[in-house]
Amino acid sequence: MAGTWTLCILFLCILGFFASTISAEDNPCTVWAGDKFYDLTALKSDKDYVVLSPEGRHYYINVCQATKTDLWNPKVDDEGSIAGFTRRDHGDVALGRVNTTLTVRDGDPTMTLTNGSPCPTQDQMHAATVIRFRCDTSITDNGKPMLIAQLPPPADDSCFFTFEWRTHVACPTQPKGSWGVLTVLATIAGILLLAYIVIGSFYNYSVLGLRGLDILPRYSLFSLQDTINFCKICMERIKSRSSDNMHFGNGGMGGWRRPGNGGYRGLDEEQTGMLSGPPGFLDEEEDEEPEHPAENERHAGMDSNGVIRL
Structure with a gap:
């Protein structure tokens, strides 16, 4: 698809050049003699x-x-x-x-x-x-x-x-600019062609990692779909940086705390799972009974002074 558009742009440039030349010849009291x-x-x-x-x-x-x-x-x-x-x-x-x-x-x-x-x-x-x-x-x-x-x-x-x-x-002179419809189209086509080369080279350099003459756009390397993907990548990078600044802008992980509902604020789901352990881990820890009796537990028949009464 990109190849077709490029050929169309080149065709418009050539057509505009010949159109401006023909227009100059058609102007009253003007004439071309070779290149003069x-x-x-x-x-x-x-x-x-x-x-x-x-x-x-x-x-x-x-x-x-x-x-x-x-x-x-x-x-x-x-x-x-x-x-x-x-x-x-x-x-x-x-x-x-x-x-x-x-x-x-x-x-x-x-x-x-x-x-x-x-x-x-x-x-x-x-x-x-x-x-x-x-x-x-x-x-x-x-x-x-x-x-x-x-x-x-x-x-x-x-x-x-x-x-x-x-x-x-x-004396020989230069033809005055002729801004007909075809000339305007040719100018626009030239601008689009230049933009194609600049954007394509930037895409190949920044996304595909090409260097040297390989950064110049080719039909198979830069297409409309590539442009869309490139824009998506840029948007994802911007969103990712914005998200990191929101989550860790207060000194890393020191800004999170555990609310009453058992979750952690300031962390995403992956980090919350790493800190909280497997599901139900904290609840089991709270409900678990102590394995050893307390030191102040009294035997049966013993009063508060430690005297055994029969």
């Missing part, structure tokens, strides 16, 4: 990042959420899903829609925005943008994107954009 973890959620901002192009045009971009600046005629169905845009003479051009799924290219987390506004020269095509985040620990703040390329030329006809964003947020 990237998290761009810190780049979310209540104010859009503004980029100025060489031609003097402004680009408004946000990360992992829609832009905060009001749009003007972007020619898209859902304006609340636009992740970036640029202003032009006949209306704003949406660079793409919000995307929280990252990819890693050459060690750099990358975000791709698609399904933006229709391209000026080809209405059947829609604007798209690639943002490449580069790890730069010299930048203490979040940094800001920089326009690298826009195609096709000229700028007013561009429909595909590439940005580079240098920031310390793009």
Whole structure:
């Protein structure tokens, strides 16, 4: 039975570990690349990042959420899903829609925005943008994107954009704790496993008298029944010590006396039997007649002065 419980605990620990890993991968704007973890959620901002192009045009971009600046005629169905845009003479051009799924290219987390506004020269095509985040620990703040390329030329006809964003947020980091149900269960299972090892080792050391590596619990040496027996032994020892203190707390056997009913107070049955002898011993001793007559017993016909009268 103990073996089954131990296997269940180990299974929950392993399941919780994988659950926390999968949960980290499912978080928006996070990605694993081998043993490296990237998290761009810190780049979310209540104010859009503004980029100025060489031609003097402004680009408004946000990360992992829609832009905060009001749009003007972007020619898209859902304006609340636009992740970036640029202003032009006949209306704003949406660079793409919000995307929280990252990819890693050459060690750099990358975000791709698609399904933006229709391209000026080809209405059947829609604007798209690639943002490449580069790890730069010299930048203490979040940094800001920089326009690298826009195609096709000229700028007013561009429909595909590439940005580079240098920031310390793009450096590998550690996943934040994910306390889902499975993770909580795994934590509890780990605590139970640790308690099993500690209690089992103590039981083997104190009760079974094992030493060295033998004190480590094994399936056949520590079970639920063993636990119950161990608790019973502890209770019996406590009761035994309490009983000894009550019986012999006044100087050993000097505290007992014999009451009128023929018993002895302060002693248990075994000690009373040892002191009183076999059953009826004291009663026979009291009823027994003396074998020899008393010295002052007078013969028949003798007066009080010892004179024999006929």
